[in-house]
Amino acid sequence: MPHYPRLSEYKILAFRIALAYLFYFVVRVLFYAYNQHILEVNSVREFLKLCYYGLAFDTTTILYINGLFILFSILPFKINTSKGYQKFLFYVYFSTNLLAYATNFIDFIYYRYIFGRTTVAILDSLEHESNKTALFTNFVFKYWHVFLLFFTLSLAWIWLYKRIKTKPIKETYNFRYYTFSILSFLVITTVVIGGIRGDFKKSTRPLNMLDANRHTTNTTQADIILNTPFAIIRTFGSNSFKKINEVSQTQIDSTFQPIKHYQNNPKTKPNIVIFIIESLAREYVGSFNNPTTIKNYKGYTPFIDSLAQHSLIFTNAYANGYKSIHGMSSVIAGIPSFRDAFTSSPYAKQKIESLVSTLKSEGYDTSFFHGAPNGSMGFLGFGNILGYDHYYGKTEFNNDAEFDGFWGIWDEPFFEFMGKTLNQKKQPFMATMFSVSSHEPYIVPEKYKNKFPKGDVNIHQPVGYTDYSLKQFFKKIENQPWAQNTIFIITGDHCNTIFYDEYTHEMMRNAVPILFYSPNKKYVGKSTELAQHIDIYPTILDMIGYEKPFRSWGRSLVAKQTIEPYIIRYSNNHYQYIKDNFVLVFDGKKTVGLYTFDDKALKNNILEQNKTKTQELETQCKAFVQDYMNRIIDKKL
16 A cells, blocks of 8 residues: 555644534534524524535635644644644644634624624724723623633633644655645645635635525524634725716615705704614614504613603614614714724715714704713714714713723713703704613612613613613703703614514614604604614704705605605625615625515515516615715715
8 A cells, every 4th residue: 555645644634624613513503502582593404504504604714714724734844743843733723713713702692782793893893992801801700601611612622632643753755755745735725725715716706704695594594604703804804885886876866865955944053962872772662662562562761751752753763783883973974884884994084974064064062972981982083073072971071980880981970961061051052972871781870779670681771770861861951941942862873682572583673763852842743654863864954944955865754755765774794775665685786685574584585576676676775875885985975
């Protein structure tokens, strides 16, 4: 039998790479176990099928992460099998693999908040946090079981790796040895490159996150196929902003009228106060679930519910993103976020027409309030780009006795601080409050420990506390002269922990309340029309009779409609365009699904039966995306 030099080394290399596949399978099972209530899988067979498709994504990740290890394992060094060199390979292997492997465990918990695999965008969010140590420590203690699983699996992985050892081999370093080594190097390198790309076709683009959706019956299943390090790798340094020229300007103008000019109301200058409440999902607000078909439904916002009786509310409204900074850009500037957040793109630092700039041109004083350490969430930076006159954060509050120990100042004292600050302002003014307390780690001040219902999931109690904080704010400012001349807006930045099955469905995962309250009772009623965050900006300008043209993709919610109600959002690596009781799912090139709006879980794809409607909605979706991309890149915001 012929002797093949280094064959035993290659077998051991294959074993070590195979171990990575094993532990990626285990972590995929655990990811599903932690999030099975929002990941729709009908059987064990279907789950195993998804795991099979996941092998392609695991291959890309494992070969990418192990590129250096593989290289050092196959180079024809004379010391390859020595004890010292094998120890070096051990450290290279686990220093890279365990770091990447750990990111999967983030999504055991984080997935239920963002409804997608973690991408490099998480680094953008963490960059602005000054209290990373406190946040990490809290996470360790609260989710100790996740860390225990990580360390247990890591130890098991190390143990299995050490079970098969390379014994020192004395080779004859001749022509045969080097020829076999070089040929093997070329073959292995070709396999690794093909594995990282996803196939061996030169003309085909590398495997990316969108490809996971090719093998699913519903969009959430793509996140089972994916793994977190793959999502991070594929979004690292990504920029999805590209010029598009597929739709005529006439189509864009007739569908969205990106330059608005309202003449519906006389010019007035009421104060504008906007509350963007952290994680305030529609699910938690009773008045936005009335009537409801949810059995034994309970809400946790009695004050907002009482205010809703005297307000104009939109019970079919949606956020245009999944992160806090997305909420800020959508509400204040009317700029949604899709695959990549506009605020972390190369184009964010440009002149932007927004509520800030338009109201400042009318003589408004503008302020942004956020009780976290100054700069947290990127609000200070983006606020500076928008041109806010004043930023009030933890520094300006100047009393760490009210610090919650994690994110910022408790909502009640910070709302009171905002009220006192506004009492001293010259009218008219515009103020934005981005709350803090209804957030991980979901705690309330000790003095209110038993005051609010703990509810069924972690966020219910702090939502009750923030609602109470709002009540105290309105109670303390209701007799101020400025309050009677103010339009108050309340919404949530994005959704959070889900309890009711109704809200696990794809179409309900960014459902938020939108409320307009004016003490003069000018705006009262309930609307079930489609509404979204980007509608708030044009609605306010319409309400105050703003006389000039302005850029906005949204629509006034109080105008006679020249733009039909619609929603644009991005979920599971696809655009979703919602209009006329249909949901179009568009991958950026072509439509991959059409559903009725009542099909909240997006299960029954009716694309083939409705090609005319599909074409109509696809053209409109393309029109939005084209104008969005081109205006951002051309700096015409």
